[in-house]
Amino acid sequence: MPRKHPMIALAAAAALLPAVAEAHVGVGPTSGFLHGFWHPLSGLDHVLAMVMVGVFAWQLGGRALWLVPATFVAVMAAGGALGAAGIGLPFVEVGIALSVVVLGAVVALGVQAPLAVATGLVGLFAIFHGHAHGAEMPESAGGLAYGGGFLAATALLHLAGLGLGVLVGRTSERYGPLVARSAGGLAALAGLGLLAAAL
Template sequence: MMVRKNTKFAATTLAAMAVPTLALAHSGVGTTGFMQGFEHPISGLDHVLAMVLVGAFAFQLGGRAFWLLPPTFVLATAVGGGLGMMGMTIPLVESGIAMSVVILAAIVALDIKTSAGVAMGAASLFAIFHGHAHGAEMPENTGGAVYALGFVIATAVLTVGGIGLASLLHIAHEPSRRVIRQSVGGIAAIVGVGLLAGQL
């Protein structure tokens, strides 16, 4: 009974995260370059999941990684965005984004530990893909600097949100904490596989 409740909670958490993404759906509702940039990460379920999972991963690792992983991811996202704005091609960007969701979800679900350096390297690679997508899809007649500022801030907010969710989960007792973590990670991984297969 407890497992069922925890699984339901995990599904509800992911559904709540998905609502704004499905509503916006890369619609470009914002009227300013900043808002268009800010909306891009939060309007894609793949971006939201990956960034929240990065925050959860940082909390999970603790130590140096807690402080270094989030800013590293945000900085690499900005670099990838710059490459996208300049029209530089990176192969398999969408596949890389989907794969980042799968890998990060598995890491969080299985509570995998690694060094801060390895975590930062992997997160940087994933962030390049996400950032490139933001930059490449910048609307015409939009100021690059303010657009970049928008998606960088959104990325930071989502990542910090992941830290917050992970800290809330940490309050729960075992085995509830483990069940919720595995359920959320498992559902996110399934979503990532679906994105990778082009089914969502």
């Protein structure tokens, strides 16, 4: 592995953590930075959506490499604040499941969206993810520490997606895009299952 990409291995390892439980039911104590950090990693819906954001950003390239993930993190923070404040948002679980379907499909189809459209799309879905995290923060939790934890985990998952894109691209110029698109297709299919459960 090239030395100039030491974070890719770390990000990929984080993305491979067990993520079979929904993040929105029974995650135990959720206070402090570590609990906030674990929350996005403990739900398959969050992991898939955030990794797909990273792969999508890699597919777009240029300024999208940092602006698309940064938009997701920033808007998710706003959504988290809404959830923590008790401000309701309809169809949160459906929105999260749809984010996996849509982002997976965008990656699978290799959509080259304009930067404004790409950031708008990920920002829309980030509201739902952030709201879910914020709404589940218990009253006893330190808000800044908990919020910092789930934002850090989100950024790490985006890095995993970017790292996946870089690694796939370097594997083969001919087959790299096919591998990335296949990953997007699998994510979209998983999202359909999550959506069926959320409806």
